Amino acid sequence: MNENQEAPDTGPEPVVETRDLWKLFKLGDEVVKALKGVTLAVDPGELVVIMGPSGSGKSTMLHLMGGLERPTKGEIILEGQPLSGLTESQLSTMRHRAVGFIFQSYNLIPLLTATENVELPLVFDDVDTDEVRRNCAELLERVGLGHRLDHTPSRMSGGEQQRVAIARALIGRPRLLLADEPTANLDHKNGEAIIELLTTLNHEMGMTTVISTHDRSVAEHASRVIEMRDGKVISDSGPGQATSDNHLATA
Amino acid sequence: MIRPLRYSLRMISRARGSALLRSGAVAVAAALTFFVLAQSSTVRAQAQDLAVGGIGVDTIERATISLTIIAVIVGALQVGVLMTRVVLQRMQEIGVLKAAGISSRDIFLVFLFESLIYGFVGGVIGCLIGLLIAVFGPMPGGEEILRAFAITVALSTIVATLAGLAPARRAVRAPAVEAINHAW
Ligand SMILES: Nc1ncnc2c1ncn2[C@@H]1O[C@H](COP(=O)(O)OP(=O)(O)OP(=O)(O)O)[C@@H](O)[C@H]1O
Ligand SMILES: [Mg+2]
Numbered sequence: 001m002n003e004n005q006e007a008p009d010t011g012p013e014p015v016v017e018t019r020d021l022w023k024l025f026k027l028g029d030e031v032v033k034a035l036k037g038v039t040l041a042v043d044p045g046e047l048v049v050i051m052g053p054s055g056s057g058k059s060t061m062l063h064l065m066g067g068l069e070r071p072t073k074g075e076i077i078l079e080g081q082p083l084s085g086l087t088e089s090q091l092s093t094m095r096h097r098a099v100g101f102i103f104q105s106y107n108l109i110p111l112l113t114a115t116e117n118v119e120l121p122l123v124f125d126d127v128d129t130d131e132v133r134r135n136c137a138e139l140l141e142r143v144g145l146g147h148r149l150d151h152t153p154s155r156m157s158g159g160e161q162q163r164v165a166i167a168r169a170l171i172g173r174p175r176l177l178l179a180d181e182p183t184a185n186l187d188h189k190n191g192e193a194i195i196e197l198l199t200t201l202n203h204e205m206g207m208t209t210v211i212s213t214h215d216r217s218v219a220e221h222a223s224r225v226i227e228m229r230d231g232k233v234i235s236d237s238g239p240g241q242a243t244s245d246n247h248l249a250t251a
Numbered sequence: 252m253i254r255p256l257r258y259s260l261r262m263i264s265r266a267r268g269s270a271l272l273r274s275g276a277v278a279v280a281a282a283l284t285f286f287v288l289a290q291s292s293t294v295r296a297q298a299q300d301l302a303v304g305g306i307g308v309d310t311i312e313r314a315t316i317s318l319t320i321i322a323v324i325v326g327a328l329q330v331g332v333l334m335t336r337v338v339l340q341r342m343q344e345i346g347v348l349k350a351a352g353i354s355s356r357d358i359f360l361v362f363l364f365e366s367l368i369y370g371f372v373g374g375v376i377g378c379l380i381g382l383l384i385a386v387f388g389p390m391p392g393g394e395e396i397l398r399a400f401a402i403t404v405a406l407s408t409i410v411a412t413l414a415g416l417a418p419a420r421r422a423v424r425a426p427a428v429e430a431i432n433h434a435w
Contacts, residue, residue, distance in 0.1 A: 096352025111265035121351035124254045
């Protein structure tokens, strides 16, 4: 190996990067442009909040960044890997390894207990079941549900269900946590608690996190706020303290 | 293989009521198969003994095969419809599995195993029902019963698994985002 050919140090490699990202949806005869050329990079340890009104393309953005959908045009680079070259099954493996998703409507499996929901991403892996179980219990404790391990979702409040969903997103130790309007179905108090939890995870575990929301108060916790309108980024506070001082050398 | 099977069993055991109902639907077709198979050899023997005019051994053979085919078709349709409904009901779960990067193969196997299990359990239940019905006719011998039992359960399991192929493929092909949003 020739180490001399390495690129000069330009700070940390972004966890995820998008280049001129376009996403069109066909709705009958109509074509909806959900994303119109979005370019951005999320560095390790950032807590990014994507703000924007309904229909501005936030969900589409998160789905693409997490490799859940393919762009119409442009490139996504996840952990240094361009996604366009991957087959469906490689993309799936990439999601499995690198990404944790949290959804607005929690999406827990009603028939499974909290623990079983959390272990879901790993139940098909060739891993030690007892160890996974222990990690599930630990994670559930961490999100404040140590006393709810064997409860099914129907016996939990919305806030509790979203905590289970957060634990589920973390069980595979992802590099990137994507939360699509995680508080939209919660009242203010519970929503606040969920954001605080995500903030804590970001600070303590260095979990790179992207949250979409249309709630302005969520942005207060962010190291970086990106505003979207009509499929475009209209403002970006830029990488904050969480990243190298590369971009902020003038400060 | 073992992990998708384990997951299927877990989901079935949690939805005990509806799982039993689905097995029951398969059991009806299996009961017919069992009954026909168990009786056919007895009836054939009697027909030979009595040399009943007009009813040849061929006719009995043909009736047995036709009835079995009907039972197989009915059973296959039932499993196909039931499993399609199961897949649609569990779209959200499928979406979550896809988002978590569970392989298509594992998702496919989860639903295929579910069909297989309904086929097997339904086959066994069907034989028991068929046996109850057989009491009212000429009782077949132990060997005939065993033979009918083995064929029915095997047939039921195989047919259900084959009928589950299309629904399982449907689960795999569902676009992840739509599945999560439960768009249908
Ligand atoms: N599967 C789809 N088919 C057709 N149009 C779609 C699809 N998904 C998204 N869109 C459209 O793309 C645009 C962006 O949608 P997106 O869901 O990304 O917005 P959003 O910012 O997440 O909105 P919200 O705050 O309501 O969740 C919208 O106009 C939407 O109608
Ligand atoms: Mg959205």
